[in-house]
Amino acid sequence: MKYLSQVIDETLRLVNISFVSFREATEDVFVNGYLIPxxxxVQLWYRSVHMDPEVYPDSKKFNPSxxxxxxxxAGTFLPFGLGTRFCPGNxxxxxxxxxxxxxFLLGYKTRLHVYFIKEEKVRQFYKNRNNDPRRDARKLGEEDTGVGDTHDN
Incomplete structure (x- = not known):
């Protein structure tokens, strides 16, 4: 059961049911040197939290261990939310x-099908629906030139 719990946590880290949460700043606050009045x-994108290489080394790899x-x-694993909006059914x-x-694993025969996806194909999946590069998600401080799509290099 211990390893199964690790597999579940790793799956929840990589694939979120809810991918963003919205909050309103109740007071002026500085985050990483930026003023949020x-x-x-404020929109928190859970994927950016769960893929942080400082918290999860080799974060793109599925590694239950x-x-x-x-x-x-606190604040680095959020599949069920955070704070007062934490899911009580987690x-x-x-x-x-x-x-x-x-x-499922005991009642069915399973086999592993391995295939490879180029990283650039995965990036295209996360592009916005309008293909408007000005609407792509960016980190705070990342410059918006308004020209081209920085993800397709």
């Missing part, structure tokens, strides 16, 4: 996933 809406003896700092959801996987 009171009343501004990374959870062996690892307890993530333990039930993990239990349901465990029961499903138990019956």
């Amino acid at each position: 009171k009343g501004w809406k 990374r959870w062996e003896g690892f307890s993530p700092r 333990d039930l959801a993990k239990l349901e996933i465990s029961v499903f996987l138990h019956h």
